[in-house]
Every structure is written in C-alpha cells, then in structure tokens.
Amino acid sequence: MTVDAHDPLPDDHVARIQAEWRRERPDLDPAPQAIFGRLSRLAALIDVELDAVFATFGLSAGEFDVLAALRRAGDPFERTPTELASSTMITAGGLTKRVDRLQTAGLVRRRTAEHDGRVRVVALTTKGRALVDEAIAAHLANEHRLLSLLEPPEREHLERALRQWLRALAPQG
Numbered sequence: 001m002t003v004d005a006h007d008p009l010p011d012d013h014v015a016r017i018q019a020e021w022r023r024e025r026p027d028l029d030p031a032p033q034a035i036f037g038r039l040s041r042l043a044a045l046i047d048v049e050l051d052a053v054f055a056t057f058g059l060s061a062g063e064f065d066v067l068a069a070l071r072r073a074g075d076p077f078e079r080t081p082t083e084l085a086s087s088t089m090i091t092a093g094g095l096t097k098r099v100d101r102l103q104t105a106g107l108v109r110r111r112t113a114e115h116d117g118r119v120r121v122v123a124l125t126t127k128g129r130a131l132v133d134e135a136i137a138a139h140l141a142n143e144h145r146l147l148s149l150l151e152p153p154e155r156e157h158l159e160r161a162l163r164q165w166l167r168a169l170a171p172q173g
Contacts, residue, residue: 013037013041014033014034014037014038014041015034017030017033017037018030018031018033018034018037021033046146047061049142049146050139050142050143053135053138053139053142054135054139056138057131057134057135057138058105059131059135060098062088062090062094062098063098063101063102064132064135064139065088065090065098066084066088066090066095066098066099066102066108066122067102067107067108067124067128067131067132067135068132068135068136069084069087069088070084070108070122070123070124070128070132071124071129071132071133071136072087073087076123077123077124077129078121078122078123078124079121079122080113080119080120080121080122081095081096081099081120081122084099084122099122102128106125106127106128107124107125107127107128107131107132108122108123108124108125108128109122109123109125110122110123111123
C-alpha cells in the first residue's frame with residue numbers, strides 16, 4: 001500500500017484542514033501540517049492500539065515502561081530510581097506513582113542496594129518478570145502488526161527519516 005503524499009485521500013482530515021487554511025489564509029503555507037498533523041493523529045491512534053495490549057495485562061503504558069526498563073537491566077532486574085527515571089524518561093514524581101502501583105500489585109519491590117546501604121533500588125519480582133515477559137511478546141507482535149500496514153521499503157525509509165530527524169533535533173539521542 002503506497003500513498004502519494006501529494007495526492008491526499010479525500011477522507012484525510014489533515015488535507016481538509018490544510019485546504020481550509022489555504023482558502024482562508026492564502027498568504028500562509030500550511031505544508032508542514034501535512035507531516036505534523038499526520039504525526040500527531042498517528043501517534044494518538046498508535047497509543048490507542050498499544051494501550052489496548054497493555055490493558056490485557058492490567059497495565060498502563062507507563063507501568064509497562066517501568067517493568068520493561070527493569071527487565072532490560074538484566075539479572076538481578078533492578079535499577080535505582082535515578083536510573084529508572086532516565087531509562088523511561090519519566091519524571092521522579094511520575095515514577096514514584098507508577099512504582100507504588102506496581103509494588104501494590106506485587107510486580108516490583110523496593111529494597112536497599114547490596115553494594116551500598118544508602119542506595120535504594122526498584123527490582124522486579126518473579127511475578128513482575130513473568131508478566132513483563134508475556135507483555136513484551138504481545139507488545140512486539142502488536143507493533144509488527146501495525147507496521148505490516150506499510151510495505152518493507154516504506155518502513156525502512158520511514159525508520160531512516162525518523163532517525164535522521166531525531167538525531168538533528170536531539171543529538172544525544
């Protein structure tokens with residue numbers, strides 16, 4: 001399925017918005033909306049698709065993110081709150097609330113680090129590891145499903161373009 005960006009579909013919401021701006025403000029160029037508007041709409045639609053999978057495991061996207069960050073840390077599947085916040089790009093306050101909910105559900109535990117009694121860590125429980133292992137498999141299958149809506153060359157081109165754009169806006173990654 002290849003879509004020509006210069007020939008928007010008649011039911012394309014963004015194209016209608018651009019046409020209205022061209023009509024009302026012909027002195028302005030609404031061309032960037034072709035990308036930003038669609039990225040915004042696509043992100044919202046993707047979030048709905050991803051959230052549906054997380055919900056089947058009783059998780060929010062943010063809770064899954066915390067569990068996944070702990071799982072990616074490797075054995076013993078723990079990180080300090082600072083490492084966890086950095087790995088998930090969650091604020092300290094947001095992280096505390098998520099960890100509280102995950103701890104109440106028995107998926108993580110807080111404890112003192114073995115190497116330094118002053119340091120606290122958040123660690124996956126056995127139950128949390130089992131859940132995140134099952135959830136990541138379903139999550140990746142869902143992402144593959146969503147990407148299958150594009151042809152392989154389109155996916156490769158999109159990935160390269162997004163990587164280049166992200167590198168230009170956030171050189172540190």
